[in-house]
Amino acid sequence: NAGVTQTPKFQVLKTGQSMTLQCAQDMNHEYMSWYRQDPGMGLRLIHYSVGAGITDQGEVPNGYNVSRSTTEDFPLRLLSAAPSQTSVYFCASRSSLNQPQHFGDGTRLSIL
Amino acid sequence: RKEVEQDPGPFNVPEGATVAFNCTYSNSASQSFFWYRQDCRKEPKLLMSVYSSGNEDGRFTAQLNRASQYISLLIRDSKLSDSATYLCVVLGGYQKVTFGTGTKLQVIP
Numbered sequence: 001n002a003g004v005t006q007t008p009k010f011q012v013l014k015t016g017q018s019m020t021l022q023c024a025q026d027m028n029h030e031y032m033s034w035y036r037q038d039p040g041m042g043l044r045l046i047h048y049s050v051g052a053g054i055t056d057q058g059e060v061p062n063g064y065n066v067s068r069s070t071t072e073d074f075p076l077r078l079l080s081a082a083p084s085q086t087s088v089y090f091c092a093s094r095s096s097l098n099q100p101q102h103f104g105d106g107t108r109l110s111i112l
Numbered sequence: 113r114k115e116v117e118q119d120p121g122p123f124n125v126p127e128g129a130t131v132a133f134n135c136t137y138s139n140s141a142s143q144s145f146f147w148y149r150q151d152c153r154k155e156p157k158l159l160m161s162v163y164s165s166g167n168e169d170g171r172f173t174a175q176l177n178r179a180s181q182y183i184s185l186l187i188r189d190s191k192l193s194d195s196a197t198y199l200c201v202v203l204g205g206y207q208k209v210t211f212g213t214g215t216k217l218q219v220i221p
Contacts, residue, residue: 033209042199042213043156090155098144098203103155 002026006091006104013081013111021076021107023091031094032074033058033101034066036087043090049074081111113138116202118212126220129190133215135200136182144203145176145183149196150214156199159185190219 007022025032033048045058049068063085065077074093078085088108092101117136125131137145145162160167162174162183173186183202187194197214204210 040213043211045209088153100144100146100148100158100161100201101209103157105155108153 004091004093004102004104006089006107008107009105010108011110013078013109015081015083015111017078017081019078019081021078021089021091021109023074023076023104024072025074025091025093025102026072027093027095027102028071029093029095029102030071031097031101032068033092034064034074034076035090035092036060036085037090038087046076046089078109083111085109086111115139116200116210116212118200118215120213120215122216122218124218124220125190127190127192129219130186130188131190131217132184132186133198133200133217134182134184135202135212135215136180137200137202137210138181139202139204140178140181142181142202142204145174146201146203147172147174147183147185148199148201148211150199151196156211159198187217190217192219192221195219 004025030051034046035043044060047066049055055066090106091104094101147159148156149159150156162176166175171188175184197216199214200212202210
């Protein structure tokens with residue numbers, strides 16, 4: 001069972017570059033989310049989706065875009081990378097609002 | 113007051129010890145509660161759900177106290193492999209998922 005798959009696992013970017021972090025799940029989950037985790041801080045919600053075609057902003061959405069064209073995929077786009085976006089990014093999915101989230105194994109992103 | 117608060121630790125305990133963590137939450141309407149485990153530089157993994165009547169899974173016991181608005185995790189007979197950061201997660205209303213910042217446990221030989 002693949003669960004939640006994130007690619008790439010590691011990435012180094014230069015300031016101003018753009019890129020897309022991929023997230024796919026094969027559990028037919030409606031709810032998907034993107035988080036970032038910085039040292040000494042908890043997980044912070046960037047964007048989330050409650051189903052195909054529906055997305056909304058989380059706690060720290062600035063500098064990121066998302067789309068949800070299919071149930072399976074929820075890519076996160078960095079529009080113009082900044083050093084402050086250096087972080088570990090986790091994608092998560094769940095089947096319903098009262099169920100726990102399942103996480104991908106993360107993308108470690110460094111912006112120089 | 114933070115929505116979800118945890119003692120960051122670290123809790124340093126010898127092998128075989130019993131250790132307990134608490135997590136307080138501020139929203140009395142919170143509906144579901146979970147404990148996750150996160151190893152260094154890895155993704156959070158679900159450890160167990162927390163039910164109103166309390167629940168046990170092997171050496172782990174989770175409890176919920178709605179009156180005082182906290183959940184707890186008890187680990188008995190600690191193993192070296194239990195060393196990790198333990199995150200509490202609180203589900204509130206529509207799409208509201210709040211993570212604690214985690215409690216670090218280090219089990220010492």
